[in-house]
Amino acid sequence: MAHTQSLHEEEAHGSLSGYLAGFVLAVLLTAGSFGLVMRGALPPQSAMIALAVLAFAQIVVHLVFFLHLNTSSGQRWNVMALCYTAVASIILIGGTVWVMHNVSMNMMSR
Structure with a gap:
């Protein structure tokens, strides 16, 4: 019987600790965005920039921890x-x- 390789052997699959780290980071980034808006701590222009930075960080967290996108x-x-x-x-x-x-x-x- 011939040995066949799986097509998914090269793909990285996440571990429980990786998923938990991604979840915690995503929750912290979401809470930070929510808190920033609800407290009104920054002027509107600065708040928009801070929200854009937090949104970009959220995208990176999802790509790395949940979609396993790497180099x-x-x-x-x-x-x-x-x-x-x-x-x-x-x-x-x-x-x-x-x-x-x-x-x-x-x-x-x-």
């Missing part, structure tokens, strides 16, 4: 797909904001 050779295509998605999203959102800003500026009465 190993087995994950190369997943990382490339994530980078393409991020660039496409930035172009789409940035283009939309740019167009809406220009429409707003052109529609203002003089």
Whole structure:
């Protein structure tokens, strides 16, 4: 009988401690965002920047701890797909904001 290799051998699977660490970090980041808004500790502009940083950290926690995205050779295509998605999203959102800003500026009465 021939020995067959599993297609999932190269993939990293999480451990209970990894999932718990990810869960605790996600809860702390969520609580921090909620507390930041509810207390009104920062001015609106600073609060938006702080929330964006916390949201980015939350994304990284989910990608690393729950989706097991890393820099190993087995994950190369997943990382490339994530980078393409991020660039496409930035172009789409940035283009939309740019167009809406220009429409707003052109529609203002003089």
